[in-house]
Amino acid sequence: METTTKDRILDAAEELFAEKGFDGVSVREITARAGCNVAAVNYHFGNKKGLYLAVFRERMAERARKVQEAFWKEIENESEPDAEKIIRTLARSFLKSPFSEKERLLHHKLIARETNRPTEAFEIFYSEVVNPFFSALLKLLAPYLPEGLSEQEKMLYVISIISQVMHFNLARTMLTHLTGKRFDSPFIDSLIEHIVSFSLNGLSGRIIKK
Amino acid sequence: METTTKDRILDAAEELFAEKGFDGVSVREITARAGCNVAAVNYHFGNKKGLYLAVFRERMAERARKVQEAFWKEIENESEPDAEKIIRTLARSFLKSPFSEKERLLHHKLIARETNRPTEAFEIFYSEVVNPFFSALLKLLAPYLPEGLSEQEKMLYVISIISQVMHFNLARTMLTHLTGKRFDSPFIDSLIEHIVSFSLNGLSGRIIKK
DNA sequence: AAATAAACTAAACAAACGTTTGATTTAATC
């Protein structure tokens, strides 16, 4: 055997938790896919919930770190990155991350689950991943945001961009139904360019007067 | 008893399904909240899945129709609605719909669940609600979109707006963590104005050249 | 008022659930 049982359980668990949610998956289904005994989950992770948290601690956090690493690396290559470059890099690093299509989707599905219905895993992910990244990203984008905004209002602009990325990633069935297009690589490219266009104009504009 | 058992089951079911998902709720939990016998679900809806679909057929679809009705009513009051008016009305009708805070959140959570992981309920909701509304909305917004876009590209602009609305509605915990603000009515108002500002500029801008 | 249908209920069903146990195999240490 090449991989350890613990790793194979984590592999199976994050796939299945992402697809069906915590309650939608049984420990037996996980261990069957991992090719091990049912009791292995309790031996290695205590209980089912412990396994779910381990997925976030040992897989989600690390993968998010890599996504962000790829983002900053590409940003630092630019001598003076403008807003367009920043947004495109952001969209690309989320929609075309250095992982397989499958792994990226899995990752975002789990984030979406915790976003819509936070459990203990939310705090892990938020403090280790979301918060530091947002702070840095806000600092980077600040020069290109409309003037006279509070720190909290500035955040909304970044969240508007992220929300599009998340939605275009997750609402595939809806997108396919509406546009009639398959969700392949060229289509994703066009999505990225749309997000760049929409968001760049969105944050560069003046404030609307009520 | 004022309401029928069937209605009370539907009430309890949509609350619990929205909050915990199909697999996260037991029939016993639903019937306990509805104050009736466990077997009542099977009597009225056949089985658990039938109850879930009934929630979409008899509750979700009708509520969505009311939201859209409120949208069109407000739009038709304007002699010549411009893009800003359209977007604000759209954001308002989703974030401040003619329902209680609780009911609106419940509604959007169920949509999000079906968006991220479509079941049979997706087809019901898509064909009855999403598709007709999108078509009409696209027609209404078309004059204000950048020129020379395909029908499919135009759709992405509408989806970008909707995605923000959905995300600001669902990612409350994240928003509260990031901004430190409570998710109350004044905050929602500021979210609406942000979406209007960001989206209006977003779709009025020129196309970015690659 | 008798007869028929609809609505509801208590009790039980088999199946699936997460977890525990105790034994066995594999790996590491001495």
Next chain:
DNA sequence: GATTAAATCAAACGTTTGTTTAGTTTATTT
């Protein structure tokens, strides 16, 4: 190579699951 520790296993545990059954109550019809 014996001893100890870690890992894995088959089997069973007590609950909870969705659903069914058979009986009772309530409402409608004739």
